[in-house]
Amino acid sequence: MSSAPIQIFISYAAPDEPLRSELRAHLYSLEHSGGITVWDASQIPLGEDCSRHIDQHLESADIILLLISADYMVPQAFAPRSELNRALSRSHKGSATVIPILLRAYALENTALRDLRPLPQDRKPIRERMDREVAFSDITLQVGRVAAELRAKSANRAAAVEQLRAELGFLRQRCELLSSEKAQLSDQCVSLRTENAALRQRQTAPPTPEPIVVNKGLDLCNVRQAYRSIQTYQRLLFDQLSLIADELRAAGLQFLRWDPIHMQSDTAWQVRQRPAKSTTEFFRANSYWAWDFLPSYGLWLIWESKFQRVHLDIVSDTGYRSLRAEPDPVDFLPAAQSRSVLYVSLYNSDKPHTDWDAAWKQWAADPSIYDGKDHVIFREQTRCIYRCIEADLSLLDTPQALRPLFATQILPWLRQHRPPS
Numbered sequence: 001m002s003s004a005p006i007q008i009f010i011s012y013a014a015p016d017e018p019l020r021s022e023l024r025a026h027l028y029s030l031e032h033s034g035g036i037t038v039w040d041a042s043q044i045p046l047g048e049d050c051s052r053h054i055d056q057h058l059e060s061a062d063i064i065l066l067l068i069s070a071d072y073m074v075p076q077a078f079a080p081r082s083e084l085n086r087a088l089s090r091s092h093k094g095s096a097t098v099i100p101i102l103l104r105a106y107a108l109e110n111t112a113l114r115d116l117r118p119l120p121q122d123r124k125p126i127r128e129r130m131d132r133e134v135a136f137s138d139i140t141l142q143v144g145r146v147a148a149e150l151r152a153k154s155a156n157r158a159a160a161v162e163q164l165r166a167e168l169g170f171l172r173q174r175c176e177l178l179s180s181e182k183a184q185l186s187d188q189c190v191s192l193r194t195e196n197a198a199l200r201q202r203q204t205a206p207p208t209p210e211p212i213v214v215n216k217g218l219d220l221c222n223v224r225q226a227y228r229s230i231q232t233y234q235r236l237l238f239d240q241l242s243l244i245a246d247e248l249r250a251a252g253l254q255f256l257r258w259d260p261i262h263m264q265s266d267t268a269w270q271v272r273q274r275p276a277k278s279t280t281e282f283f284r285a286n287s288y289w290a291w292d293f294l295p296s297y298g299l300w301l302i303w304e305s306k307f308q309r310v311h312l313d314i315v316s317d318t319g320y321r322s323l324r325a326e327p328d329p330v331d332f333l334p335a336a337q338s339r340s341v342l343y344v345s346l347y348n349s350d351k352p353h354t355d356w357d358a359a360w361k362q363w364a365a366d367p368s369i370y371d372g373k374d375h376v377i378f379r380e381q382t383r384c385i386y387r388c389i390e391a392d393l394s395l396l397d398t399p400q401a402l403r404p405l406f407a408t409q410i411l412p413w414l415r416q417h418r419p420p421s
Helices: 013-034 050-060 081-093 132-204 222-249 356-364 399-417
Strands: 006-011 038-041 063-068 097-100 254-263 270-273 298-304 309-315 341-349 377-379 382-392
Touching: 006 013, 006 050, 006 081, 006 132, 013 038, 013 063, 013 132, 050 081, 063 081, 063 132, 063 309, 081 097, 097 132, 132 222, 222 254, 222 298, 222 309, 222 399, 309 399, 341 399, 356 377, 356 382, 382 399
Parallel strands: 006 038, 006 063, 063 097
Antiparallel strands: 254 270, 254 298, 298 309, 309 341, 341 382, 377 382
């Protein structure tokens, strides 16, 4: 894949036209080698709008050469001051490389160009040199090196973008596959429930003299396949939880407990006092099997230190809920319309051993607490901070995908708010 050519813009004052012409002749060698174009105001066709052409090429240039002289720096009618100011603006933003070329002697130390490294490298102006051709050749060589570096960076960025696109396409395919499997499992559960209801009705019906029809049994092949898919997903989830636990332990937090969560509606869930809960890190591969917890559609885990708490809500299926005491697939939302979400709640207090459950009741009254920003309350003159981070579970399928979430959001937040020891 070929990249766009590096564009060079020459800004100069009209009295310096002869020296610009000499420099331009040397820069032709860069254009001849390919991948570089050079433009200056002398190329504007007669009768065309000069300002429009200059604005267009100045904004698109990768390298801007400023031909420095007293005529260029003094704000006279022929001095391109607007070009100089816009070049400096692009340099400060990092969108262009600006190189001053010393044509005639001028004290750059007292100007806005003082932080830029000029050419020639020995800072001796072109006009004062006996070896003017050698100086222009060296300038051309240095500009060519800068152009080569920019071309290499552009190629690396393009390759990185293509790699990210390929990885995104792969993750989307996996997401679609998991969504399809969830939809199939939901449909199979509904079918099994209907068949079981019919079977119970036949078993409780009064005996009749009719011949007994032998039940050939249910086709459980799809059920077996569904359990295998869930186990694969759950093992992946538990491996990621092990990585999370290691990161939080390194940050000084200890595992407290976990519970299953129970969806009540599209946006509300609560902890259910079910038997499957403990204060041990059940997700460690050498502790339990993933099969022991099938299916764990919703998990609620807590890590704590004296001043901080990290609370994970793992909602594997936002369509999983129940309006009855026990979840029933007939109440679930369509699998294709549901999501898999990780909610990371971060808590911090200025004093140790805060009653987080009591503090949560105060935070929960504010519907905006899930906006990813810090929310501060005061309890008994103690400052408490809460932030909720939401992430797509389908995109956190590898340690490489999970670590940036900790490196850029969770761990910096914990370190920033941790009280001094």
